Amino acid sequence: MKTPTHFIGCPGILNTGMSIVVFLYASVGFFGYLKYGPDTKGSISLNLEPKEILAQCVKIMIAVAIFFTYSLQFYVPMEIIWKNLKHHFGARKLLVEYAVRILLVVGTVIIAIAIPNLGGFISLVGAVCLSTLGLIFPAIIDLVTFYEEPGLGRYNWRLWKNVLLIIFGVIGFVTGTYVSIREIIESGESS
Template sequence: MIHLLKGSLGTGILAMPNAFRNGGLAFSLLATIIVGFVCTHTVQILVNSSRLLCRRTRTPALDYAETAQAAFETGPKSIRRYASAAKLFLNSCIVATYYCTSVVYVVFIASSVKQVGDYYTPPDETKWDIRVYMVIFMVPLCMLSLIRKLKYLVPFSALSNVFIILSFCITLAYIFTDMPPLSERSNLASPIQIPLFFSTVIFALEGIGVVMPVENSMKNPSHFLGCPGILNLSMVLIVGLYAVMGFFGYVKYGDDTEGSVTLNLPIKEVKAQVVKILIAAAIVCTYGLQMYVPTQIVWSGLQRYVDDKWHCVAESGFRVGIVFISVAVAAAVPNLGPIISLVGAVCFSTLGLLCPAIIETVTYWDEGLGAGRWRLYKNTVIIIFSLFALIAGSYTSILEIIQAYG
């Protein structure tokens, strides 16, 4: 349960008030619960499909990409030749999702620290541009990205958890102090903003990348699903926390809500400054873990082209290069809100909604899709919703970025 909570509780929860700003109070509250239910369901169907495919292929355990490959290999004959492509596509989605999230991390760190830096900069001196902070933080980010063994990242992850919990507590204290009446906030935002709401919520809620490793490592996997089950308990808690943060955060700050609610905290107060520094430190500490999975996937495919005596140097260069690229992309678009929406629309809607629905449909195609082919119709609805989030969310996010920097 702790692993699942860690996988879903992070910087995304701090973007929930901004999501509610793009949806409106009443609409966002209802839609957050619905999206939470859909995200939980897609995890369930992914795990159930993986278990069935393990029995079918007589394999002890399958990760996400291997589940997709097995589904196509044992599915309808007409699509079996695409099994390797399915695995490659899933691994590419995972890599893109983690690397795009690392860009969000860079913007988040720089935005938080810049506010504190600007406050303490004398009036007669020029305030540093946000890109300067990005370059400064490249040094610790590169150092963390060079850690190649997961066990050495554990202390940083633990420290990050402490920082995040402290930040959440102080942020909630600010939110629940002197809140304006609900009547001052809109219950339904403009239709053009709705895609941004869905993209941000999907970004915040989706932690599907940790699901298969957690389920595969459990001593009693039967406790993962079912009622109540580890998954359902975790998701109820996660959705509840996200709804509370989003609802009351938007009530507190209204249309002035930033991409991260911590950016709304009064910079003149020491507690608020502590929150901004803590949350930046928490993300820095998480960066190495964030980069671990995609780097392992990509480097395992690249290392065969490198001479053995150059492996260490080449891998180090690759890891540092990824940090440089992340900072370069973040510097090009240093606006947190549209980036979160764009990553949620493109990456998490594909990885968390589209792919599980396709995998379940292919897995059960020959065995039967249920009475009246209900699985097919249900998954078709999920696929349509994911494509809506992908296309509309991407379009709206790109428009915002163009308006801001065009």
């Protein structure tokens, strides 16, 4: 934080950190598929032999890691929610904040229990969020920002680029949502 310029750039902290994370995820996926082949289940931890002590240790470490990092991952959504709610409560702010936190944690636990196959649900969230937040909204914001005639570029290239991104995003949204919902329904019927 002393030198924020080190965060961005070619060998910046963000690029280095994300490269390490991508490498680790790709390695786990590659070696997991190399070990289990086409019979690989949705998560590598599902493929581990239940009777092996090392496999049980890995599952316990994953559970402990989730337990200790849940509050860290929950910090940002709670800050956004609480910022919009706190002005409605007077002296009982602390009590209400704890109640909201408990309700949200219990709600996420109920969702996790109610959806036994999280793969379809995760792909549904990915299809909706990636297409809207990654493709459609940035293109719309770019169009609104540079709507003035000289801002769209020669031959309105920025307009055509954004229209193609919006069309691609809508196609991804519709097809991804359809496939994910179908997968959720089919996994629910087979259970």
